[in-house]
Amino acid sequence: MSGQIPLVWTEIGRMPGAYVMNAITIHRELFPDIPRYLVVSEEFAAKVSNDLCTVVTEEDLLDSENAKKFEVLGKNWSYKDISYWQNTTRRFFILENFMNSLNFEKIIHLESDCILLEANYIFKLFIQDSWGLKYTMQDDLIACASIFLVNQKSSLSSFNEFILQKWLTKDITDMKLLHDFILNNSQATYLPSGSDNIEEIVFDAGTIGRYFLGGDSRNNLIPFSTRGLLPSGSGFFDPTPYRIKINQKKVILESIDDSSKSLLLGCVHVHSKRIPRSSRKFFKILIRESGKSRGKLWQLGGLDFTVLAERVVSKLFRVINSKSPDKRYR
Numbered sequence: 124m125s126g127q128i129p130l131v132w133t134e135i136g137r138m139p140g141a142y143v144m145n146a147i148t149i150h151r152e153l154f155p156d157i158p159r160y161l162v163v164s165e166e167f168a169a170k171v172s173n174d175l176c177t178v179v180t181e182e183d184l185l186d187s188e189n190a191k192k193f194e195v196l197g198k199n200w201s202y203k204d205i206s207y208w209q210n211t212t213r214r215f216f217i218l219e220n221f222m223n224s225l226n227f228e229k230i231i232h233l234e235s236d237c238i239l240l241e242a243n244y245i246f247k248l249f250i251q252d253s254w255g256l257k258y259t260m261q262d263d264l265i266a267c268a269s270i271f272l273v274n275q276k277s278s279l280s281s282f283n284e285f286i287l288q289k290w291l292t293k294d295i296t297d298m299k300l301l302h303d304f305i306l307n308n309s310q311a312t313y314l315p316s317g318s319d320n321i322e323e324i325v326f327d328a329g330t331i332g333r334y335f336l337g338g339d340s341r342n343n344l345i346p347f348s349t350r351g352l353l354p355s356g357s358g359f360f361d362p363t364p365y366r367i368k369i370n371q372k373k374v375i376l377e378s379i380d381d382s383s384k385s386l387l388l389g390c391v392h393v394h395s396k397r398i399p400r401s402s403r404k405f406f407k408i409l410i411r412e413s414g415k416s417r418g419k420l421w422q423l424g425g426l427d428f429t430v431l432a433e434r435v436v437s438k439l440f441r442v443i444n445s446k447s448p449d450k451r452y453r
Contacts, residue, residue, distance in 0.1 A: 129158035184220035255310030259328035260317030263358030266301035326389035
């Protein structure tokens with residue numbers, strides 16, 4: 124088992140949404156020979172099809188010493204949706220438990236709304252022994268584990284030890300921790316991402332998918348997946364000069380001004396969660412949305428009827444039971 128490098132997703136404390144299963148389906152189409160694992164909470168395991176991937180429950184994994192220490196650390200948040208921010212960092216301890224329990228030395232971890240497009244580049248990286256972790260740069264101040272490569276299990280353990288040291292810092296999140304760890308550990312480096320770290324390929328920390336496909340409509344009062352959004356900071360990869368094309372079965376960012384200039388697209392981070400069930404449909408959406416005129420209507424994005432239905436049904440259920448949880452159809 125340890126001789127194969129798997130794709131690993133974590134969905135902890137919640138039922139994996141339809142977009143998660145659609146994303147895994149697309150990866151099965153694109154990379155049928157790469158093993159796929161999904162770590163879920165035990166209460167949801169029976170609801171996930173084993174045809175798409177190997178389902179592992181977090182409760183069946185052996186806790187590392189780091190994980191044991193993390194679980195007993197209390198933390199006060201000023202953010203809403205505390206469980207979300209807690210679990211975005213907790214997943215790294217789950218990944219350490221996963222690697223220890225299933226005897227993996229190397230893994231490719233993907234966030235559930237990230238679609239990997241280029242595997243050959245990644246597997247060439249794994250041949251090298253000079254690095255331990257690689258992930259994407261969001262901007263000059265934060266990083267993102269939309270794709271998170273572990274080449275040495277000891278480096279993941281070191282990162283988790285770093286988290287334990289910093290975790291009680293007020294409102295610190297996984298994105299700040301990832302950024303700060305690279306400043307303090309030579310075994311962690313960025314994949315080609317950000318504004319100054321681009322080779323012939325770029326991996327999307329979030330700006331590309333958010334710009335072309337929109338943000339999460341659940342964050343908007345009226346559920347539109349607003350497109351054309353860029354971070355307010357500096358150092359992020361700017362997708363505005365590009366459109367997306369398919370060239371010899373590769374997904375590329377092609378310069379609008381000079382079609383002879385292009386970058387291979389390594390992954391797309393789909394913030395909108397509007398992920399179809401097939402790679403063919405997904406590629407069609409990428410090409411269509413990036414090729415449109417980028418006026419006001421394009422920026423507004425489409426009304427997300429799925430999220431609209433979630434809100435209406437959730438409100439009706441809360442009329443009957445005020446403690447009824449929000450409904451999720453994606």
